[in-house]
Amino acid sequence: MTNIENAFICIAAPLMIAAVCMGKKYLRFFLFFLAGMGACMFSAYFNTFFSAIYDANVFSATADIAPVVEESIKLLPLLFYLFVFEPDSDEIHAAVLTIAAGFATFENICYLIQNGAEQMGFLIIRGFSTGAMHIICGAIVGYGLTYVWKRAWLKAAGTCGLLGAAITFHGVYNILIVYGGPVQYVAYVLPLLTMAAGMAVKKRLMRPGE
Amino acid sequence: MIELIDNLSQFVAVFIVGCLSSILYCRSRRQPYFLLSCFYFCFALGCLYWTLYYLLFVETPQIFYVSETGWMASYIFLCLLQYSLSDREERMFRCRTVWLAPLIGIPLLVFYCTYGDILSNICICGITIFILWSAIRGIAYRRHATDTTARNLRQFHILTAAFIITEYALWTASCFWISDTLSNPYFWFDFLMTALLCALLPVTRKAVDLCDQY
Numbered sequence: 197m198t199n200i201e202n203a204f205i206c207i208a209a210p211l212m213i214a215a216v217c218m219g220k221k222y223l224r225f226f227l228f229f230l231a232g233m234g235a236c237m238f239s240a241y242f243n244t245f246f247s248a249i250y251d252a253n254v255f256s257a258t259a260d261i262a263p264v265v266e267e268s269i270k271l272l273p274l275l276f277y278l279f280v281f282e283p284d285s286d287e288i289h290a291a292v293l294t295i296a297a298g299f300a301t302f303e304n305i306c307y308l309i310q311n312g313a314e315q316m317g318f319l320i321i322r323g324f325s326t327g328a329m330h331i332i333c334g335a336i337v338g339y340g341l342t343y344v345w346k347r348a349w350l351k352a353a354g355t356c357g358l359l360g361a362a363i364t365f366h367g368v369y370n371i372l373i374v375y376g377g378p379v380q381y382v383a384y385v386l387p388l389l390t391m392a393a394g395m396a397v398k399k400r401l402m403r404p405g406e
Numbered sequence: 407m408i409e410l411i412d413n414l415s416q417f418v419a420v421f422i423v424g425c426l427s428s429i430l431y432c433r434s435r436r437q438p439y440f441l442l443s444c445f446y447f448c449f450a451l452g453c454l455y456w457t458l459y460y461l462l463f464v465e466t467p468q469i470f471y472v473s474e475t476g477w478m479a480s481y482i483f484l485c486l487l488q489y490s491l492s493d494r495e496e497r498m499f500r501c502r503t504v505w506l507a508p509l510i511g512i513p514l515l516v517f518y519c520t521y522g523d524i525l526s527n528i529c530i531c532g533i534t535i536f537i538l539w540s541a542i543r544g545i546a547y548r549r550h551a552t553d554t555t556a557r558n559l560r561q562f563h564i565l566t567a568a569f570i571i572t573e574y575a576l577w578t579a580s581c582f583w584i585s586d587t588l589s590n591p592y593f594w595f596d597f598l599m600t601a602l603l604c605a606l607l608p609v610t611r612k613a614v615d616l617c618d619q620y
Contacts, residue, residue, distance in 0.1 A: 259459065260467050264475065343440070349489065353482045357444060360479025364451035367472035368458060375462045400432050 204237050228291050231273035232298020239266045258374040263366035270299055285342040296334030300327045321384050328387035329369045333362040412593050416600045417453040420446050423607045438490050438614045445483040452476030471526050481533045488540045499547040504539050511535035521581050534570050541567035558613040565609050572599045
């Protein structure tokens, strides 16, 4: 059994103190990071809950339940921010990516607690790919939201659509991971390749005169 | 084997047209291309998840339908694409023909609910009925159109309606599974759907390129 709330408190406490000490300028970063970590913790609870309800095995819990639960819960802090503070595009990007980073960090911590930290090489690969996967899912939602929230008629449907896209991407990654063997290395490469493609497209879109 | 070929070919085809559509968006920055790219990529992701699940676990997803979430997202984007391509007058247009959409969709929804999960069927059939409704309304609104732009938009609506009807045929065929061979109508409809999905890009392009409002 993993007491993840204890791990959460241990990691959140110094971050909270740092947030207070560093002042208002950096407060938002820490809050979003903590929100991401909190979302990860609540996702773990909901994953366990749904796995128990559906009597799911490890495969089903990872491939079927986790993507839906994790992406949905990860979106909640962002939606709160969007509804309450009505931020600009740049602020949305920063918020969603920080939440995703917090989520990925805490997920890695939970993985280390459960599986140990002996295999350094594997952990480097896993750390980067999980981080990249969560960042990509965040980017799909974040960059999409900055587009769809400018247009009133796109807001609700567009948000659901983006959430669906993020869930499916996460599902594809998890399926490859849970299968194990050489297939999981495809999963590790997939988010990194997608991130490279996304950055190339972003660069192209940012080019002046385009 | 044929199911794998069918799913893989659909994924590859949709992914390629999705990339082409993204290139068009990068070049022109027109909103319909963005929505079309989202439609294609969500559909492709749904296909990829389904194919991988089938390939690796030799069964279909049992608890949450992640691939259906992807397909539902793609339908939402298709719906938004229809909205963005229609003008205010078209959206306000009223005719009795549009009732064909619920007339076809609701009995099918009841039928599908006897086979599968009620909530996901309601969500998917609800949105497909809405897409079919908008497509029929668009066809009816532009049925006497003579100018090229209106004719291109009518083609877009016809193709969208054909896509949804093929989806219904596909789902119905999946309820009466015959065999894993080409004699199964399910595969005919799925290959037809792949062709329709590919045709959607040039048809949307024609509709968008001739019109300045987007």
